[in-house]
Amino acid sequence: MARIGLLNMSDGRDYVARDLVEHIDQATATLAQELRRAGHEVVVAPEIVWTNELATSQARWVADRRPDLTVFNYAVWAFPHFTMLAAEATTGPLLLMANIDPAQPGMVGMLAGGGALDQIGRRHSRAWGDITDPAVLGRVLTQVRAARAVQGLRGSTFGRIGGRPMGMNTAVANTDQWMRQFGVDVEEIDQWEIVRRSDNADSTRVKQAREWLERHGNVHYDGRQLTPELFERQIRAYYAMRELIDEWNLDFSGIKGQPELTTHFCTMDVAEAFLNDPYDWEGRKETHVCATEADMDGALTMQILKLLSGDPVLFADVRHYHADRDVWDLCNSGQHATWYAARSDDPAENLARTHFYPEVFFFPAGGASVHHLAAPGEATFARLTRREGRYRMHVARGAFELYDDATNEAMARQSTFEWPHAFTRLHTPATTFLERFGANHIHAVPGDHLAELQAVCLQLDVDFEAL
Template identity: 65%
Template sequence: MARIGVISISDGRDHVHARNADFIQGKQDALVHSLKEAGHEVVVGDELVATNTLASSVARKVAAADVDVTVLYYTVWAFPHFTMLAADATRSPLVLVASTDPTEPGLVGMLAAGGALDQIGRTHTRAWGAPDDRELAEKISVQATAAGAVSSLRGSTFGRFGGRPMGMNTAVANTDQWQALFGIDVEEIDQYELVLRAERADAAEARRGREWIEQHAAGVHYDGKKLTPELLERQIRSYLAVRDIIGERHLDFSGIKGQPELTEHFATMDVTEAFLNDPYDWNGPKQTHVCATEADMDGALTMQLLKKVADTPVLFADVRHYHADRDIWDLCNSGQHATWFAARSDDPAENLAQVNFYPEVFFFPAGGASVQHIAAPGQMTLGRLTRDGGEYRLQLMLGEFENYDAATNKVLVDQSTPEWPHAFARLDAPGEVFLSKFGANHIHAVPGDHRAAMRAVARQLDIHLDEWSRES
């Protein structure tokens, strides 16, 4: 969870503050307890702010603890210039929180402070309620979660294996813009490095990985040509190679071009990308590492934010087809869906029992396995960062993954590419709106409704939110 700073702002008159101090402290203690109960780490200001010097010094100490978000708390009338000084002493996002206890004018203090911040253009959000109100804690949690996701980008490194794939402009971003807006550095890595490392990778581990897949998967469909044990081990060695490069170069997330060089002369990266995005491999549980196929930079960036917000693996898919008669979208890519999405279980065996490894199709002469399954049903948050005239926007919507009986699933997958993974999605956005306005061919998803946190992400990044629903 997030690290939250809490600073209580008071009245600047000595006699008034002396009267109010115990009241403020009691409310602050209750709020801090509520936030800790919600799972957050809380950094509390070492004094109640009742002077201009304390406003700056207390805020600096809280900021030095590297908090994700700072709560300025108003339980009484508070001098607004204390807020201005405290805000100037921290760069973290601000949440102004007012107590709704009618015995003291906390709401007045918050509104006066918020208006002053508006006048200087300092972005903030506001919340109000009793300090032990779960709904208030949730509102603060949403802002803190978003702030943690945004702050995690700064100082991070994206590893781009290869360049632009097949002329795909939406997969390439301006590295200067990334550095300026998100604080992300881009490490360029030639795909030849991947090939060299794969050839030298541990053959025994590659064999162990292949045997683990053969043991747990629904099927590994060797055909003696496009998919052989040797080709599957080459894909696993590619995973080992990329994993080593990630560790050596301290990459936080990455993308692999793949097409056409690797897919025509070496092997597809589907197995590599699927297991990087998975929370496990044959060695047991591990941290997920966001890896986007076709080195899609904005796709990987979207996935990294969604991962931080939802704390789950993130789906990467093409918007392959719209079944207008069913109002269902087929989100299908060339095999890189994390196997976790097959059942969304903590037990990899449950997920892999729904996964087939099929020989690659004619697009990819080098062969290898595609990682095929149908995503498990459930509510999903879907979206992507896209650019309009060079300016970033977050395109966001809610949806539902659906699964059907075996016969219906077969009819649907056979209409596109049955060897690839599919997620059948009913989007909370009209088909005409989506196809007219969505700014890329790739889309991303995580389980649950995380729209509130993603809205906060857009606000904190100061980028446009383009949210769609049936009502909009």
């Protein structure tokens, strides 16, 4: 649920404004009613704006209610400088909403006010038409969902566990820019905290977790790279991360992992997968976005997708392109939440399709890889990257695919079989993708979220690049 602030604009001539009150009140009641029916809270400014003083005072009244989105409603012609004054007193995302009525030119007022805002560089979105029309309501709700995601970022904290992994520049971002543009703080935490705190995990809880995974998943011990002791060490690392999240009030996080932990302690595959899952062995929980290789822009992309969709978010390398099928293998050690195996609310159904294989030679410390194949379905793919310091978001539509068992295995074995795989058909040519995509990591959630992501980019001053 979002909180929406509603401010009504009117004509600045007193003798005109008096005659428009009833019309504006009716339009306001209908707009507020439709937004409330959609499940949102609506706060309406007590007075209609028809003077300079009211433009500022009513906008400040709305701002004091801390709305996720502020809507300036134009049911009639409104003096444009009221929009300018109200926008100056408005914090956060702004939507201009107009009727389409030949008798009362609210559209004219919206265009005049919006044009004035453009001249001073004040970002805003616009909607118009009858709010009872599902298409019009849908456009407004797109802005509402985007605004809620944007406001959900502001004041949040990212936990960066470790530094830059293996010289990966695209995994590191400017903390000043994050605070200025997104309102996100970064807490730097050493990886030693995972090692140190893992010893504090309760042995009974750790054993019960291992046994639960053995019952519901498919654990393939080999006595060397994967033993019960190493599996429990990975579970202890998960509890260490949960402790850090609670202690430092982390809203989302990333773990460097390579090469220190993966060479000398264990991989973070189990911890990362179940942090991103909506459950663990102790029951249902909120997903916590955790990016491998402490990928900051990757984690930020994932957090936006989580705030928009409410679903676990996939993280993967763009590992391989099967040119004969026009299908990508999105694959990265341990990072896919097990939820993607079946996209089921029942953990047992997802884990029945999940295998815990011994880690491969890249990671001599050992532990379990969390292997499964992403269940088929439409998805939205996205990634924040930077060009000369300016943020852009690459966005594409596509779908996860599965084939017969023999084909699935043959395709997975062409890269690293033990890792999770998402066989993906993107709705963009491979040449376009490889020429323009600005990172090695990509992220996804089920469904179509292109419109919401475009709205998010507008509100955050990020360039939107549809692939």
